[in-house]
Amino acid sequence: MKIFKFGGASVKDAESVKNVSMVLKSQGFTQCLLVISAMDKTTNALEKVVEHYFYKQDYQTEIKNIKQKHIEIAKGLFEENHSVFSEISLFFDDLDSFLRRNKSPNYNFVYDQVVSCGEMISTKIVSEYLNEIGFTNQWLDARDYVKTDNSYRDGVVNWEKTAELISQLNPETCYVTQGFIGSDDNNFTVTLGREGSDYSAAIFAYCLNAEAMTIWKDVPGVMTGDPRKFQNVSLLSHISYEEAIEMAYYGASVIHPKTLQPLQQKNIPFFVKSFVDPTKAGTKVGITDKNQQEESYILKENQVLLKISTRDFSFIAEDHMSLIFSFLSKYKIKVSLMQNSAISLALCLEDKFNKVDELNQELQKIFETGIIKNVSLFTVRNANMDHIDQFYHGKSVLLEQISKNTLQMVTQ
Template identity: 30%
Template sequence: MENTVSAINVAKFGGTSVANFEAMSRCANIIENNPSTKLVVISACSGVTNILVELANGVKDKAGREQLLQELVDLHFAIIGCLQSPDEIIPNINEILAKVSQCAEQASQQSSTQLTDQLVACGELMSTHILSQIIRERGHQVTRFDIRSVMKTTSNFGNAEPLLDDIKISAATHLIPLCEENIVITQGFIGSDYNNQTTTLGRGGSDYSAALIAEAVDATGLEIWTDVPGIYTTDPRIAPQAKPIQEISFSEASEMANFGAKILHPSTLLPALRHEIPVFVGSSKEPERGGTWVKQEVESVPLFRAVTLRGNQTLITLKSLSMFHAYGFLAKVFEILARHRVSIDLITTSEISVSLTLDRTHTQGGAPQLPAEALRELEELCSVEIEQNLSLVALIGNNMGQAKGTAKQIFGTLEDHNLRMICYGASSHNLCFLVHESSARHAVQQLHRQLFEG
């Protein structure tokens, strides 16, 4: 018989939400305030992953390594020093820190993606020990659970793919029964392959892993606690008049995440969408301010919901006279790109040219690059023009291709901007265009003022 437990709510806390003792105490308050919260997924303490990545890249200078290790010690023991019974977890933390030191020394000789995953996972392994002890000291039954026994993945270190069937089976066997009697604290971002080697889902993968876990345990809800009170009509740092959104559909939120809204990882919503699990996004610093519910069905379906900005875009324009009224040209282009594992984001075509942007979901900073060999093969087929220093502005909404006057309202607002590429009509939920990065924020401000501040 399959193990089940009623009303499991999964709460996920990001790095800033577990940055110090005060922040972790606020997390404990949130967990206590919802008796259904039986499963808690957390990130490493703020700043820790960056230190671990630096060590993983290989610090040859021993003094430099020791300085970074001391930063890790200071950060974690500043929190541990506030505990009532710190000795309960100090041996565990010291054991993990010793592993960090050992792996950092190995990385100084020769770094690898496999070693990097072992190192960066240590941040989550330490933070879960600390938060578990904080909640335990409040009188609750707590189990700290190593998610690597459930989060089974491929061996693509640094960007592993989850194995959904294995995760579901392991969760039913190992995780769900623990939620009957305990609050379970576990790690985001990390997993393991069939050889029990540590893997990671990539930077930003903590939200994704929380959603995968919520799906695996048939959760009734998923809470994503971060440092902002929900999803806004745009980034308030760009447009101060941005408004909070009380509820938003999965389709709209997925578009927002994909097109630059940093509040959610682009992949986060997929598991929740598959099982129609409502997702709440709120601020662990100010939980009383409420937040945003992401649901399958929402009461309000406005024409315009939000405007997003995504920087570091790479635009590739391919031109060839042989494309004119010819068969197979695009097939050859995409065959080359597929062979070199180049993922395409947006695309527009004309009679003799095609323009496309490169997907940067898995790019670690900066604009994505076209592999040299792919560029060489494309240049044998056609002329290739590469442009960077571009940003993507996306307007998110509903039935945008059907509403009369939409294009005039939008493009009239942007008549002073040079729009390098426009994608409109392929989706009823978005309208996207590229502008030079120097004018991107101004374009967002103008659109927001026209469409959301009237």
């Protein structure tokens, strides 16, 4: 079975959904499972619904606007009396009903129940359209197959349960399902982290022993840098799993960090291709003697630089490190870069749950701290060290680190 993942940009409007069918036609619509994201900007709009709900503002107008957007897309794909319109209305009625009766003060729990609606609606529209044009498929609720713990907004997959459920799917059937979501033991929705649809595709690929997995993007493949941020970048046609994992970890937006390891474990070939021109080869990630190690550039923005030292100028010892990392785990703050000296520790942090101020307050009870927000982490993979000076030009460098042929700097 083949796994295809289509992101929000590939299903942003009616014409884009039609283009998905053209991509599938070029690839052959047999024995495949499609993982579909929410339609373009829908997740952002639903996040605003959650914010308005908790701040007791008018969230219902936001819901109406999102509903209307999906109805307009459906009008470009179906006849007026098609059942998909009642399906769309039902999704939004359920969303409104949930928010009216909800008693939970847990922001992350409510977030997952609300934001996941984007994937549910987009997949229903795509599935119905494909069936309409003769691409027979079965719509799946991913929450019935991807089982997680109850770490809302950052679910941890229960691989044993998930594999048992997914392995029951018929490999001769084509399916359409959602990325980004699973469910806990109580069948409440749990999301897998922002941009987690790639990871969902890898979960299905792993559990189905897929012959290949392809992510369809609006770029030709994995580039040596984001073309929106860097000039003169080029396509990486072949890279190893290890190189792709490193690039994703350092912040390359084209691949979700958790995606590669399940594929690598079973040596499942992984392709990143363009839905604009599906005939082009794109990038292949896997084991091959053609793998490239080109100089590549990654910019990870909206980071936080936290500097920690002891009050008595004593060494940062193992017990200090253990305590600091227990706080980081408590607040679910990810370390993007770490550098320590005898009396201080510098951490470049990714604070996706906006908890760094709480972390800082807790640390200040024991340590001296300094914090700088809105910094960027610039990484150069396979850097040409003979021309290293060029990377510093025009940058205000707060922290730097060089290991092998990888240069990293935190800049302001």
